[in-house]
Amino acid sequence: MAEKGRVCVTGAGGYLGSWVVKLLLSRGYIVHGTVREPGDEKNSHLKKLEHAAQDLHLFKADLLDYQSLCAAIAGCKGVFHVASPVPSGTVPNPEVELIEPAVTGTHNVLKACSAEKVHKVIVVSSVSAVSMNPNWPKNQVMDEMCWSDKEYCRETKNFYCLSKTLAESQALEYAKNNGLNIVTVCPSLILGPILQPTMNASSLILIKLLKEGYESLENKVHVIVDVRDVAEALLLAYEKPEAEGRYICASHTIRAKDLIEKLRSMYPNYNYPKNFKEVMAEENYSSEKLQKLGWKYRSLEESLSDSVRSYQEAGILDKN
Numbered sequence: 001m002a003e004k005g006r007v008c009v010t011g012a013g014g015y016l017g018s019w020v021v022k023l024l025l026s027r028g029y030i031v032h033g034t035v036r037e038p039g040d041e042k043n044s045h046l047k048k049l050e051h052a053a054q055d056l057h058l059f060k061a062d063l064l065d066y067q068s069l070c071a072a073i074a075g076c077k078g079v080f081h082v083a084s085p086v087p088s089g090t091v092p093n094p095e096v097e098l099i100e101p102a103v104t105g106t107h108n109v110l111k112a113c114s115a116e117k118v119h120k121v122i123v124v125s126s127v128s129a130v131s132m133n134p135n136w137p138k139n140q141v142m143d144e145m146c147w148s149d150k151e152y153c154r155e156t157k158n159f160y161c162l163s164k165t166l167a168e169s170q171a172l173e174y175a176k177n178n179g180l181n182i183v184t185v186c187p188s189l190i191l192g193p194i195l196q197p198t199m200n201a202s203s204l205i206l207i208k209l210l211k212e213g214y215e216s217l218e219n220k221v222h223v224i225v226d227v228r229d230v231a232e233a234l235l236l237a238y239e240k241p242e243a244e245g246r247y248i249c250a251s252h253t254i255r256a257k258d259l260i261e262k263l264r265s266m267y268p269n270y271n272y273p274k275n276f277k278e279v280m281a282e283e284n285y286s287s288e289k290l291q292k293l294g295w296k297y298r299s300l301e302e303s304l305s306d307s308v309r310s311y312q313e314a315g316i317l318d319k320n
Contacts, residue, residue: 007238008032008076010069010109011083012058013043015200016124016190019231020080025051027235034061034072034083042198049195063105069112076116078238081109081123084167086201087160094159102163103170110174110182120181122234125168127188127223127250127285128161141286144186144246172246183237185230188250188285192227192303193310206307207316209260213271217256221281224252226303233295240293247290251297255281262300267308270317 007024011017012033024031035043038058046052059072063083073079084102091097106123113121132148147169153162168184175182190202199207205222208214230249237243254262257276264272287295311317 004028004030005077006030006032006075007078007080008034008073009080009082010034010061010063010072013040013046013196014082015194015196015203016187016227016230017082018046018195019192019227020082020234021046021052021056022049022195023228023231023235024080025049025055030055031057032072032076033058034069036060036062042196045195045197063101063108066108066112069108070115073109073112073116073118077119079109079113079118079121080234080238081106081121082234084124084164091159094163098159098163099166102167106167106171107174110171110178110180114178114180118180120183120238121171122238123168123171123182123184124230124234125171125184125186125246126161126164127186127248127283128158129165129168130186130248130285131283132156132158132161132165138282141284142248143286144248144289168246183243184246185233185237185290186246186248187230187233188223188225188248190227190230191224191307192229193306194314197314199316203307203311206304207311209256209273210263210267210270210308210311210317212273214273216275216277217260217273218279219255219257219276219281220279221253221255221283222259223250223283223285224254224300224303225250226298226306229295229297233290236290236293236295243293247293248285248287249290249295250285250287252300252303253284254300263304263308266301266305 007029012021013035061068061072130146132153136146148161148165233249312319
């Protein structure tokens with residue numbers, strides 16, 4: 001296979017990062033992956049990926065350490081900035097734990113990309129940077145023109161949304177001011193099989209629906225996208241010269257109750273929520289811009305069954 005060139009993936013050991021590395025290796029890229037500790041057992045799955053032995057190089061790097069990022073990005077034509085803190089619970093100190101790594105970290109990555117004359121940077125944002133907008137017309141589908149309102153995020157203590165909104169808007173601003181080719185991709189709730197040995201925040205949502213046996217659950221809307229489809233979207237944004245600006249990446253909009261019914265029909269023996277509380281459901285996004293670029297996505301059934309199978313194989317769920 002002809003070498004496609006060198007690219008760097010930040011947060012290579014994480015849930016999405018691992019799938020991005022796997023996809024890039026399978027397409028003939030040489031990959032520089034940044035992780036906190038290359039020798040850590042939790043990154044061992046990366047070394048087992050096909051082509052990893054010759055084409056994957058892990059670098060010890062920290063988003064707040066500019067020099068470590070320069071070392072990892074040196075010699076790369078493209079960078080996929082995937083790393084960003086995703087909390088699975090409340091965060092005692094959001095400024096330090098969420099906002100600084102997301103915002104300063106993204107700035108450091110972009111500065112290193114400029115210094116190393118990188119051709120193109122793909123920044124992973126989130127629909128969290130789209131959805132928190134109280135002024136968006138009620139029944140209008142949210143597209144790339146819609147941005148979360150930073151003040152509203154602060155007032156409502158949605159610090160994760162704030163961190164993603166600040167980081168993404170800063171990235172696009174940086175592109176304008178510094179002539180760096182930056183495209184941002186905003187995925188919704190990412191599900192699908194896991195490659196990494198530790199549990200991540202979005203997979204935990206599905207696992208809890210399967211085994212917690214909640215007495216009552218809000219019947220809220222989940223907007224789901226498969227982790228493999230997000231990896232494909234990032235590569236598409238990188239390889240297509242016409243890709244520009246931001247892209248929403250979301251496939252399936254489903255209420256909690258319908259999601260549970262679907263899971264129950266596939267796996268009747270898990271411990272599902274018993275009752276549902278009705279809540280206002282608003283979220284609705286359009287991925288039309290990404291689809292025009294050539295993006296396709298899997299069925300929800302495929303994502304769910306592959307997710308459950310991977311949790312069973314990892315010993316996180318019983319095979320019942």
